[in-house]
Amino acid sequence: MKAAIVVFPGSNRENDAKAALTQAIGREPIMVWHRDTSLPKVDLVLVPGGFSYGDYLRCGAIAANSPVLREVKARSEQGMAVIGICNGFQIITEAGLLPGVLLRNANLKFVCRNVGLRVETSNSRFTAGYKKGQVLSVPVAHHDGNYFADPKTLDELEAEDRIAFRYCGPEGRLDANYNPNGSTRHIAGILNKQRNVLGLMPHPENAIEPIHGSTDGKALFHSLVEAVS
Numbered sequence: 001m002k003a004a005i006v007v008f009p010g011s012n013r014e015n016d017a018k019a020a021l022t023q024a025i026g027r028e029p030i031m032v033w034h035r036d037t038s039l040p041k042v043d044l045v046l047v048p049g050g051f052s053y054g055d056y057l058r059c060g061a062i063a064a065n066s067p068v069l070r071e072v073k074a075r076s077e078q079g080m081a082v083i084g085i086c087n088g089f090q091i092i093t094e095a096g097l098l099p100g101v102l103l104r105n106a107n108l109k110f111v112c113r114n115v116g117l118r119v120e121t122s123n124s125r126f127t128a129g130y131k132k133g134q135v136l137s138v139p140v141a142h143h144d145g146n147y148f149a150d151p152k153t154l155d156e157l158e159a160e161d162r163i164a165f166r167y168c169g170p171e172g173r174l175d176a177n178y179n180p181n182g183s184t185r186h187i188a189g190i191l192n193k194q195r196n197v198l199g200l201m202p203h204p205e206n207a208i209e210p211i212h213g214s215t216d217g218k219a220l221f222h223s224l225v226e227a228v229s
């Protein structure tokens, strides 16, 4: 399996993502600069977290219009896997690969801590390594993670089993006290219709090694490798 990571001015999790992918795949991903107009032939593109273009205008809005994103979008339409993490989720949503929008956190504060995450579907190449209903501990670090979409879109996401992860409390309970940013219906990550694009606010690449305090993110990267090889 071959992977690429897109790097923007202001990205800051690209090396964590690189470490996670290298560990899972057994070879290093190709780092692609935002100005590049062509993408190498890869099976997966990861759009990492950070503060692309300083979060000016709106998180992810400028990066979504970068030359390389046009290419990522075109390839995703042909079936290539794309994962956007945190700022990457904001970027691919702004670019129209996923529905909805990430708004300012409901309490207007930057939130940086581990959260409970409930796996809502194992029917995707990203989540096949988890059991539906499994509860994970994965960190979040953002100020614009409040997922919002109109009720019709939300109903469609639910009906098509496209909600990948929800924020949850102990035993997978859905509770406003455990929703770190006010996301509608506790949504933490979603899939596109074709199920080859995943966007999520939490950082699975920062829950890989025991020293991270959780290794619950590891299965996501390993699921991807198994789906492709």
Ligand SMILES: NC(=O)CC[C@H](N)C(=O)O
Pocket: 048, 049, 050, 051, 052, 055, 059, 085, 086, 087, 088, 141, 142, 143, 144, 145
């Ligand atoms: N860690 C991140 O990717 C942060 C994303 C974005 N800059 C935010 O704060 O919402």
